[in-house]
Amino acid sequence: MRWLRGVNLLFQLQIANMATASVKRNKLFLKRRIKVLHYINRNPGCGANKVATVLDCGKTQIQSIIKSIARLVELLQKRHDMKQMTMSGECGDVSEATVTGWHNRVKSLIAGYSPEDIWNTDETGCFYHALPDKSLSDKATQCKGGKKAKEKLTISSLPT
Numbered sequence: 001m002r003w004l005r006g007v008n009l010l011f012q013l014q015i016a017n018m019a020t021a022s023v024k025r026n027k028l029f030l031k032r033r034i035k036v037l038h039y040i041n042r043n044p045g046c047g048a049n050k051v052a053t054v055l056d057c058g059k060t061q062i063q064s065i066i067k068s069i070a071r072l073v074e075l076l077q078k079r080h081d082m083k084q085m086t087m088s089g090e091c092g093d094v095s096e097a098t099v100t101g102w103h104n105r106v107k108s109l110i111a112g113y114s115p116e117d118i119w120n121t122d123e124t125g126c127f128y129h130a131l132p133d134k135s136l137s138d139k140a141t142q143c144k145g146g147k148k149a150k151e152k153l154t155i156s157s158l159p160t
Helices: 002-020 023-042 048-055 059-079 096-110
Strands: 082-086 122-126 134-138 153-157
Touching (some): 023 059
């Protein structure tokens, strides 16, 4: 949680830099900025145009707030030597012998059937307990291993 203190400190520095403006303008700016930050947090991926129309702000104001958020994240990553990594899951869980064994087993299972009795099916699954596959981590840390949630909803469809 050290990095959270760093973000808080950076926001305090930004507020201190705005002290040269009049007090009334500064308060209005901070209130509007907080509203924008809350709206962006609740609606991720929302564009500057939409935020500007919903909150009745200028588009350039919204863009500068979004840029400052991106800059804060960039400074945070540099300070704590972090980067965004894709987490590879479950390294080395299945051996080559197991895969080869299953290939041979499938061949023996379908050996007694004629080709027109064998159906191909497409399948898709939704792992609703799965964790995100990207994370911020130390550059030295390897993001691999770890078990993933196996609970899923499978939808199967036969070709027509």
